[in-house]
Amino acid sequence: MKLIDIKNAKSGMRLARAVENASGMILYGEGIKLTIPIIEKFNSLNIDSIYVEGKSEPRLSRERYLDAADIAFSKVSDNPLMNEIKKGFTEYINSLYE
Amino acid sequence: MNKQSYADVRKKVERLSSLPTIPPVATKILKLIGSENISLNKVTEFISRDQALSARVLKIINSPVYGFPGRISSISQAVMLIGIGALKGMLLGISMFDMMHKTMMGLWEHSIGTAVAAKAIATKVGMKEIEDVSVAGLIHDIGKVALGICYPELYKNVIIAVGEKKIYIVEAEENIIGANHAEAGSWLARKWRFPLSLVNSIEYHHNPSARHSSMTIAIVHLSDTIIKMMGFGFSGDPFAHRIERIAWDTLALTGEDLKGIFIEIEEAILSQETSIF
Numbered sequence: 001m002k003l004i005d006i007k008n009a010k011s012g013m014r015l016a017r018a019v020e021n022a023s024g025m026i027l028y029g030e031g032i033k034l035t036i037p038i039i040e041k042f043n044s045l046n047i048d049s050i051y052v053e054g055k056s057e058p059r060l061s062r063e064r065y066l067d068a069a070d071i072a073f074s075k076v077s078d079n080p081l082m083n084e085i086k087k088g089f090t091e092y093i094n095s096l097y098e
Numbered sequence: 099m100n101k102q103s104y105a106d107v108r109k110k111v112e113r114l115s116s117l118p119t120i121p122p123v124a125t126k127i128l129k130l131i132g133s134e135n136i137s138l139n140k141v142t143e144f145i146s147r148d149q150a151l152s153a154r155v156l157k158i159i160n161s162p163v164y165g166f167p168g169r170i171s172s173i174s175q176a177v178m179l180i181g182i183g184a185l186k187g188m189l190l191g192i193s194m195f196d197m198m199h200k201t202m203m204g205l206w207e208h209s210i211g212t213a214v215a216a217k218a219i220a221t222k223v224g225m226k227e228i229e230d231v232s233v234a235g236l237i238h239d240i241g242k243v244a245l246g247i248c249y250p251e252l253y254k255n256v257i258i259a260v261g262e263k264k265i266y267i268v269e270a271e272e273n274i275i276g277a278n279h280a281e282a283g284s285w286l287a288r289k290w291r292f293p294l295s296l297v298n299s300i301e302y303h304h305n306p307s308a309r310h311s312s313m314t315i316a317i318v319h320l321s322d323t324i325i326k327m328m329g330f331g332f333s334g335d336p337f338a339h340r341i342e343r344i345a346w347d348t349l350a351l352t353g354e355d356l357k358g359i360f361i362e363i364e365e366a367i368l369s370q371e372t373s374i375f
């Protein structure tokens with residue numbers, strides 16, 4: 001499942017989560033295949049983003065993610081809790097590139 | 099220029115909305131936020147009268163920063179759903195974006211990112227007032243904008259000192275200006291009669307244990323660090339503060355929870371490359 005900007009919605013994509021209106025009523029259910037009229041309808045309803053099926057490309061390269069984490073944590077690298085959080089993050093990043 | 103006294107800094111920051119460098123829309127917003135007996139009707143009317151502002155409010159409220167992705171189409175609906183406190187905070191966030199110097203653009207991303215992270219964590223721990231927590235994340239560093247506007251030259255030196263001496267921005271602000279951004283932000287939030295939880299989460303986002311750690315403070319504290327770790331935005335401060343044990347224990351997150359939070363945040367950021375940043 002990935003969350004996409006409505007600008008990137010294309011016909012043929014499948015909704016991975018239902019789209020509801022403000023009162024919580026389901027407008028389009030999970031699994032619905034998008035068509036141009038449906039996408040236009042989303043636009044007219046001010047819907048900015050939707051969940052569709054598929055996996056998104058990571059935002060950064062693995063090295064850049066891990067570098068960012070190293071720099072951010074460079075002053076706290078002797079702290080067990082911080083190391084635990086960073087370890088969890090490293091595992092998550094690695095799983096993006098499996 | 100010499101370092102100011104703490105009282106001078108406070109006085110200047112509290113008079114920020116009357117500075118000539120503040121854009122007109124931001125001045126109008128700040129005046130509204132600070133007015134006494136502000137009513138939902140008044141805010142709705144104010145936002146609705148300004149088309150550009152209306153569009154921005156709807157954009158943010160329909161984004162993953164808030165709990166209502168893609169469901170709000172009118173300002174009155176928006177105002178009813180998120181409530182006056184969160185709305186004031188969001189308007190401040192928007193005016194903050196207007197006030198920000200171009201060199202501080204990364205701070206807006208950092209702020210949006212922290213709001214997104216705060217929402218993900220608040221949802222995970224089952225909090226009810228998610229919008230209030232998002233907004234607390236959005237404006238936690240408002241004091242940086244305030245200090246940057248009041249002391250543009252000194253603030254440049256602050257950023258330089260952080261880079262050269264590898265110190266925390268809080269330290270550099272105290273050394274060079276005489277007060278830090280958490281203090282400056284809380285002065286504004288108090289002056290503008292923000293809800294106490296918002297004031298506290300601005301004031302204690304680096305050191306929650308100085309206050310009996312509330313859920314909202316703990317969430318903002320952790321979000322600020324997570325978003326830095328994830329390499330999103332730039333807050334002028336590359337170094338994460340140590341997460342305080344008491345805040346961490348308040349949240350009681352498991353390793354699995356944390357992973358779910360990372361996933362939520364990445365998805366939200368990826369979906370928003372163009373629309374709100």
Ligand SMILES: [Fe+2]
Nearest residue numbers: 238239279303
């Ligand atoms: Fe901060």
Ligand SMILES: [Fe+2]
Nearest residue numbers: 238239322333
């Ligand atoms: Fe921050």
